[in-house]
Amino acid sequence: MQKNKIYIKSYGCQMNVYDSNRILDLFKNQNYEIADDPKDASLVVLNTCHIREKAAEKMYSDIGRINKSKKDAPKESFKLVVAGCVAQAEGEEIKARAPSVDFIVGPQSYHHLPEMLKTTESILSDEFTQNEKFKNLIYNSAGGVSEFVSIQEGCDKFCSFCVVPYTRGPEFSRPVAEIVNEIEKYINQGVKEIIFLGQNVNAYHGIGEDGKTKDLAYLIDKVSELENLKRIRYMTSHPIDMRESLIKAHRSNRKLMPFLHLPIQSGSNKVLKEMNRKHDIDLYKKIVEKLRNERPDIALSSDFIVGYPGESDKDFDDTMNFVNEINYVIAYSFMYSQRPGTPAQKKDNIPLAQKKARLSALQSLLKEQQKNYNKSFVGKKLEVLFEKKGRHKNQYIGRSIYNQSVFATSETNLINKITNAKITNSTDFALESAV
Ligand code: SAH
Ligand code: SF4
Ligand code: F3S
Secondary structure, X not given: OXXXXXXXXXXXXXXXXXXXXXXXXXXXXXXXXXXXXHHHOOEEEEEEOOOOHHHHHHHHHHHHHHHHHOOOOOHHHOEEEEEEHHHHHXXXXXXXXXXXXXXEEOOOOHHHXXXXXXXXXXXEOOOOOHHHHHHOOOOOOOOOOEEEEEOEEOOOOOOOOOOHXXXXXXXXXXXHHHHHHHHHHHHHOOOOEEXXXXXXXXXXXXXXXXXXXXXXXXXXXXXXXXXXXXXXXXXXXXXXXXXXXXXXXXXXXXXXXXXXXXXXEOOOHHHHHHOXXXXXXXXXXXXXXXXXXXXXXXXXXXXXXXXXXXXXXXXXXXXXXXXXHHOOOEEXXXXXOOOOOOHHHHHOOOOHHHHHHHHHHHXXXXXXXXXXHHHOOOOOEXXXXXXXXXXXXXXXXXXXXXXXXXXXXXXXXXXXXXXXXXXXXXXXXXXXXXX
């Protein structure tokens, strides 16, 4: 008999990548093989993202393509599943707009998928049962050097533009012991770096072995006791949860990498207030100052939204000035996208041309900062963990302690090696090295 094959596509954030790895583990356990192309699969899972309109629309165009390639396949031989945040946010709409979808499952119930496929129940997306989910998953390394580990999920912040509190549910933290067990397993499979994930990862407050609540700094220290684990990172953090203990860990814990993704969204206090971000510019600057006191070389990253409803030229100038003041090593910026169900929804009033102009100005500035930052390493040595092969012969790609991509050419296999590489050249987005 032919083996069942699963194809999965992840959209959106790293948490979806983590969830997709778990879905693959569940189906490998049911004897499925992985297909590289949806055409060859008997099960296609689209693990979707709802954060901006474009992300959600992409799913519908992919469904159209899959329908075409599967139009001659007998119905019993092929199942299409929509998982992830679009499934959670608009399960009924998907059923109406894309009748070829067989099952719809939200981010907190995908552990039921193998069972669900045996039934005729088509929608399972309205519950937030993180606790039960994590207990019922299977954890195997995806085979790389660095592994994502979800430690916290959901969000209680309700920024006025954002769908995440509605798609992922309330903030939930996994118990310390459960996380340590998962990481031990990955380390035994050769993993050297772990990246803690959470929509608000620094709001982590899981139960420790002594029954008391522990924070992220505790978890980082606890996990760093695992000898063969060499590097720890975490993302994404919210400024109001940036506790002293975590800031101090950047000095005291040498396995904690000197890189922090700390989104601010805007450099205007007026816009921050309207976004319901719960912090102002001053608080953010104070955090940066404290972090730089503890770890002067810490590399900072952020997210920005331009064209938020009511954003004036002055507000946008404030953002540009703010970026100039902080000096980011990398940052991501987006045009505001009106999302169903969010409080900011009705006010989208910045013309598209203006949004585009602001995005382009901000991205040029951020690119300039990134380029200068990368350039400053040429001629110096930098610790790099090599993760995978590059496109060219004998080429390897790794990441520096500051999270930059570093390329090297070597006759010997560099994968899984940590070396002090000499940086020979820099581009806008990466470094080249001799090892
Ligand atoms: N939890 C993280 C980020 C979650 S979403 C935080 O609090 O920062 C990732 C990024 O997408 C956000 O930082 C924001 O910059 C962007 N984003 C979220 N909703 C958006 C929207 N409606 N339009 C444009 N960008 C958005
Ligand atoms: Fe969205 Fe704000 Fe929560 Fe981040 S903190 S996930 S931007 S609501
Ligand atoms: Fe997208 Fe959901 Fe992540 S909306 S960004 S996949 S939490």
